[in-house]
Amino acid sequence: MARVETHQDGAVLTLVNNDPASRNSLVEEVYVGLTDALKAAEADPAVRAVVLTGAGGFFCSGGNIQSLKERVGSDYATRRRNVERLHGLIRTMRNLRLPIIAAVEGGAAGAGASLAAASDLIVASSSSYMSIAYVKIGLTPDGGATVFFGRALPRQLVQEMVWTGDRVPAERLHALGFVNRLAEPGSALADAQAWAAELARGPAQAIARGKALVNNAATASMDEQLDLEASGIADALGGDEAQEGLNAFLEKRPADFTRV
Known part of the structure; x- marks a missing residue:
């Protein structure tokens, strides 16, 4: 089973992080798979918009804990190299000429929140949440979390998120303009795909x-x-x-x- 599944409907390409058992945690296979899929989409004139989501009713739980644990004993260069793979994906997302819409169900935590924030638009279930959860395992943010959240939200809220790792409901993020549209639970993907189809008809x-x-x-x-x-x-x-x-x-x- 591929960790990154691709589904194309007309001019809209949907990318699915597919590992519900880990709540779609992030490993190297996902970084590489998403990066490759995005670059291929940009080179394909039949694709005009992209939707990013997670399988099993959860967007992404962030870095895989076991993989992170294994890095503890590695040297600095190795640890840094693994982070740069994630950052390569983030750069690809921001530099992509195509619009990317994140469809968030359940939650987006840690680097999963960074992936949602790196997208151009966010459609989130009204029952979902985001959290910059690194501090709960003694880590600091990566994936551009402090860039994207820091530029879009009040400093005090971002500092609270970084220091506590607590969940912030999508409804609150929508009220602050960080989430573009709220969807009924279970409908975020369909709503995001419909919006992507509208954008795909644009210039x-x-x-x-x-x-x-x-x-x-x-x-x-x-x-x-x-x-x-x-x-x-x-x-x-x-x-x-x-x-x-x-x-x-x-x-x-x-x-x-x-x-x-």
Whole structure:
């Protein structure tokens, strides 16, 4: 049984972390499998959006405890190398031109919370939670948790999450804008796939440029960001997507970006 399953429906690719017995914990096979699947999706013109989820009603419990235990006796370089495999996946997610939607059921803990946060959008069951749970086993966060949570949530809440590892309900994260949409329990995946299908019908180049702009905005100066926006829209205005979108608007018809 593959740890990472892929299912394609039209232009939407769903990636499933599949090990319900460990609540879809993270091991090297998952890092490599997800990274490879994402790169293949980006190279496939038939794929225009990605959904990331976990099997068995739970998104991801984070690092596999047994694997972490085995690393305790290894040297620093080995320990660091294992973390970099996770970070390679996170970088791939953020640099991917395709939109990624996380579908969260049950919970997202530790590096599982980082995976959800590294996605572009989050659809979460109203009964689910997230936790930066590392402190409970004497560790500090990785996977970009302090980046993604730290930039999106109040510092005091993030500090509480890092220091206590306590669960934060998805409903609270939704109220704070961190979770985009709440779903009925058991419906997060279907809702995420439906949303992904909508995005897949949109202008792929404009969506990719928009993602890159949002990524850059967190660290760029205003002048740098304005320059990037100016370059982006100038390029876009010379492209087929703008021609289709503007013509459709003026002709009072729905734009069909799937043909450009």
